């Protein structure tokens with residue numbers, strides 16, 4: 001059988017911030033239509049990887065290509081095909097959702113009429129019709145997250161990167177976003193997302209990649225990961241591969257002791 005060409009290819013990716021090496025040789029191939037859950041402990045290097053993929057961190061070694069384009073050399077070409085929902089974005093809070101989405105849509109060279117139509121529809125699907133013209137400074141965390149999600153996808157990209165996309169969302173919105181991602185996959189889009197919500201990652205991902213201290217420690221379907229580690233849940237696999245399972249009980253005890261010490 002002929003090997004499919006990956007849409008995202010990462011080879012020996014290394015990245016340091018000063019003396020601290022954060023990514024220590026990441027190798028990863030992602031194929032069209034896959035939903036990949038990229039998970040790992042706080043500080044493992046997930047956001048750093050995503051920022052390299054979308055071209056906002058250029059100072060790395062190794063090869064990273066998207067749709068055959070080198071992310072360093074062909075950054076403009078790459079940007080046309082990707083969407084990004086960042087973890088902590090700077091929203092222009094003085095703007096309204098419509099103004100913000102017009103601003104973002106114009107960066108992608110969409111026509112104003114098209115942006116307005118899409119923005120209205122998408123904001124309405126997230127229950128934000130009533131605040132379409134309100135300043136975002138008054139928005140809750142979840143409302144801001146919904147606007148960010150829309151802004152990362154308004155240009156209908158082929159590949160979507162999402163860093164903690166469910167952050168701040170209520171239970172209904174989480175279900176909606178899960179459904180949207182599943183339908184985008186059906187439409188042939190490729191999705192790489194990071195999340196700390198293990199039951200979502202379990203259900204949504206075709207493949208789960210676990211990164212710990214800048215290295216990939218697991219890469220497979222949920223079933224494969226469970227079988228490899230003889231665990232029944234992704235939480236169990238995660239703990240076993242990233243050192244959480246044994247330590248948490250003891251740490252909790254120490255935490256309580258520290259609170260009551262003089």
Ligand SMILES: Nc1ncnc2c1ncn2[C@@H]1O[C@H](COP(=O)(O)OP(=O)(O)OP(=O)(O)O)[C@@H](O)[C@H]1O
Nearest residue numbers: 017018022040041042043044045046047048049087
């Ligand atoms: N701009 C920066 N300058 C210096 N160090 C940084 C910078 N950005 C990230 N780091 C460090 O790189 C490491 C990896 O950070 P990164 O944000 O990629 O982790 P993460 O896996 O996304 O974590 P989290 O789950 O907490 O979001 C951390 O030790 C962090 O302190």
